[in-house]
Amino acid sequence: MSSGILFACGGLGLLAIGIWALVLRAHLIRKVLAINVMGSGAFLLLVGAGSMGEAGVDPVPQAMVITGIVVAISATALALALVLRLANATGKPALPEDRERDLMDSEER
Amino acid sequence: MKTRHAATEPGPVFRIGLALLLFAITAGLALALLAEPVAPGVAGQVEAALGDSGAKNHVTAVLLNFRGYDTLLELAVLTSALVGVWALGVAPDIKETTPSPVLLGMNSVLIPLAPLFCAYLLWAGASRPGGAFQAGAVLAAAAVLYNISCRRPELRLPSAPLRPGIVIGLGVFIATGFGVMGGGRAFMEYPAGLAGGLILLIETAATLSIALILASLFVGGRPEGEP
Amino acid sequence: MNTGQALDLLLVLVLLWVAWAALSSRDLFRCIVLFIAFGLVLSMAWVRLGAPDVALAEAAIGAGLAGALLLATWARLPGKTEDSKLDAKGEDDED
Numbered sequence: 001m002s003s004g005i006l007f008a009c010g011g012l013g014l015l016a017i018g019i020w021a022l023v024l025r026a027h028l029i030r031k032v033l034a035i036n037v038m039g040s041g042a043f044l045l046l047v048g049a050g051s052m053g054e055a056g057v058d059p060v061p062q063a064m065v066i067t068g069i070v071v072a073i074s075a076t077a078l079a080l081a082l083v084l085r086l087a088n089a090t091g092k093p094a095l096p097e098d099r100e101r102d103l104m105d106s107e108e109r
Numbered sequence: 110m111k112t113r114h115a116a117t118e119p120g121p122v123f124r125i126g127l128a129l130l131l132f133a134i135t136a137g138l139a140l141a142l143l144a145e146p147v148a149p150g151v152a153g154q155v156e157a158a159l160g161d162s163g164a165k166n167h168v169t170a171v172l173l174n175f176r177g178y179d180t181l182l183e184l185a186v187l188t189s190a191l192v193g194v195w196a197l198g199v200a201p202d203i204k205e206t207t208p209s210p211v212l213l214g215m216n217s218v219l220i221p222l223a224p225l226f227c228a229y230l231l232w233a234g235a236s237r238p239g240g241a242f243q244a245g246a247v248l249a250a251a252a253v254l255y256n257i258s259c260r261r262p263e264l265r266l267p268s269a270p271l272r273p274g275i276v277i278g279l280g281v282f283i284a285t286g287f288g289v290m291g292g293g294r295a296f297m298e299y300p301a302g303l304a305g306g307l308i309l310l311i312e313t314a315a316t317l318s319i320a321l322i323l324a325s326l327f328v329g330g331r332p333e334g335e336p
Numbered sequence: 337m338n339t340g341q342a343l344d345l346l347l348v349l350v351l352l353w354v355a356w357a358a359l360s361s362r363d364l365f366r367c368i369v370l371f372i373a374f375g376l377v378l379s380m381a382w383v384r385l386g387a388p389d390v391a392l393a394e395a396a397i398g399a400g401l402a403g404a405l406l407l408a409t410w411a412r413l414p415g416k417t418e419d420s421k422l423d424a425k426g427e428d429d430e431d
Contacts, residue, residue: 074190246396
């Protein structure tokens with residue numbers, strides 16, 4: 001069992017955790033975090049599957065993942081700006097149907 | 110009828126169903142991963158073509174030469190994300206605060222070092238790990254540190270050269286792509302001898318743009334006084 | 337299973353655990369800090385996969401800049417008390 005498949009399966013696990021949190025959490029910043037975790041899982045799956053072969057490390061998935069990381073940060077920045085705008089307009093950083101739910105943003109540490 | 114159920118937390122049935130669905134998807138994908146015979150991949154082809162690409166680092170060669178369209182469109186995505194953030198409004202007012210002495214002391218060491226490290230990453234990208242994105246991110250991190258510590262209005266970066274700086278990466282990339290088209294070559298098909306220099310030129314412009322865009326995304330709105 | 341593979345298995349388990357903790361903690365500030373930690377663990381995973389370029393990009397962008405962005409957004413949300421705004425800034429350095 002090579003390490004490539006281990007990391008690829010880890011990426012699948014991250015994907016599942018991300019979808020779980022994306023569906024169940026109400027706070028929009030948590031949803032953004034969940035989308036980021038999902039993306040990281042997809043990157044890990046891509047590079048892990050790319051290094052499963054005998055030919056050594058494949059540079060093409062790595063280049064695609066670097067591109068993907070930069071695209072993910074720009075999408076995150078846009079999403080966070082939209083969240084901030086929504087929160088300033090409605091008072092709560094949540095979608096309209098989730099507004100009454102527990103946002104789990106407590107102040108105590 | 111008006112239900113209150115929409116406002117409550119998702120019930121246990123929903124959670125169990127979601128868990129089962131996710132487990133099935135994950136297990137299915139893992140089985141597919143284990144069962145598929147491993148394709149040979151394209152590492153050998155990249156190795157074979159590396160001599161002509163103008164870069165000794167495989168990943169840089171793929172990013173800037175073999176799959177240059179990806180990188181070009183990625184710069185376009187970054188630029189359009191910034192346009193989207195700027196369209197949402199002016200940057201939020203930041204209260205003047207007294208930054209902690211630890212932050213200031215750290216900044217006086219880190220901020221001068223960042224351009225040096227950025228230049229190293231950019232230069233090393235041709236043969237060792239490094240490259241335009243990492244260099245741009247380091248420069249942007251320095252700008253963010255500056256921004257959170259010296260938030261006095263008169264110390265803000267002037268917004269006038271901001272816009273040309275943001276599009277210079279995209280512009281140089283496209284101009285170079287068209288510029289090499291003479292002599293029967295296709296868009297972005299670099300001549301073998303010049304490829305190294307052209308890649309360095311594109312990467313330098315891209316680094317500047319990436320740093321400016323990421324730092325502007327952190328500020329979170331267009332600078333005041335801009336239309 | 338040799339030492340390297342055992343290390344990889346440990347790394348994957350830590351990665352999954354940190355991701356789960358970052359997405360299920362009740363305190364949003366703690367979630368964001370755990371997400372930064374997740375980015376750093378992930379960049380170690382890239383090194384183990386033989387992808388140092390991706391590791392550099394992940395540490396600088398995924399952990400550093402994304403963390404700074406998330407904390408800045410969190411601090412600007414309405415309804416935050418004033419003193420919790422101040423300590424939210426200042427954890428992004430990766431060079």
